[in-house]
Structures are given as structure tokens and as C-alpha cells.
Amino acid sequence: MPNMFLIAAFWEAVILLVVWVPLVLLWLSALLDLFLRQHMSGIARVLWLLLIIFLPVIGAIIYFIVRSRDDIDVIMAASLPDPVPEVGYQLEALSKLRDRGALSETEFANAKAKLLG
Numbered sequence: 001m002p003n004m005f006l007i008a009a010f011w012e013a014v015i016l017l018v019v020w021v022p023l024v025l026l027w028l029s030a031l032l033d034l035f036l037r038q039h040m041s042g043i044a045r046v047l048w049l050l051l052i053i054f055l056p057v058i059g060a061i062i063y064f065i066v067r068s069r070d071d072i073d074v075i076m077a078a079s080l081p082d083p084v085p086e087v088g089y090q091l092e093a094l095s096k097l098r099d100r101g102a103l104s105e106t107e108f109a110n111a112k113a114k115l116l117g
Contacts, residue, residue, distance in 0.1 A: 023057055030060035033067075087115055 030052050051059040098108040
């Protein structure tokens with residue numbers, strides 16, 4: 001009799017860890033992604049939220065399949081650093097060279113115009 005209890009407890013733990021935990025993580029990641037997505041209208045967000053809440057597993061899977069690749073590209077592009085600080089650092093280096101006398105005013109003005117475009 002105790003053997004059957006241990007076997008049943010083992011399979012319950014396996015089902016919990018292999019099935020339910022990944023499904024809950026899928027559902028939570030769909031909700032988190034939905035709320036963090038910035039390039040989505042309010043109506044679309046509410047409709048996705050209703051789908052994910054009322055059909056948790058199927059709604060989350062559909063959400064991850066249907067969401068457009070363009071939104072992912074926009075998010076990735078927004079996370080990249082701007083090239084503007086590089087220009088600022090270069091201008092700072094040019095001004096230090098000018099202050100030390102390594103560059104004349106005309107050379108500094110030419111290099112600055114070249115950097116700024």
C-alpha cells in the first residue's frame with residue numbers, strides 16, 4: 001500500500017513539473033510580453049488580454065505565433081545604443097587637441113563640420 005502512495009506522489013510531481021509549471025510560465029510570459037509591448041494599440045492589447053485570460057494555454061500560444069516580426073525588430077532596434085555619444089566623445093577629443101595646440105581653429109572647425117555632417 002505505501003508503495004502505491006509513493007508511485008502516485010511521484011507521478012503527480014512529474015506532471016506538475018513537466019506540464020503545469022511550463023504552461024504557467026508560458027501564460028505569464030505572454031502576459032508580461034503583452035504589457036511590455038509599446039507599439040500596440042489599446043484595443044488590440046485588451047483583445048489579446050481577454051484571449052490570453054479566457055483561453056490561457058491556447059491564447060498564449062496563438063499570441064506568440066501571431067505577433068508580428070516587425071514589433072520584435074522595433075524592440076530590438078530600440079534597445080541598441082545610439083551612435084550619438086560616439087560623436088560627442090570625438091568632439092570632446094577634438095576640443096582637447098585644440099586646447100593643447102595640436103589643432104588650429106580651422107582644422108578644428110573642419111573636423112567638427114565633418115563629424116556633424
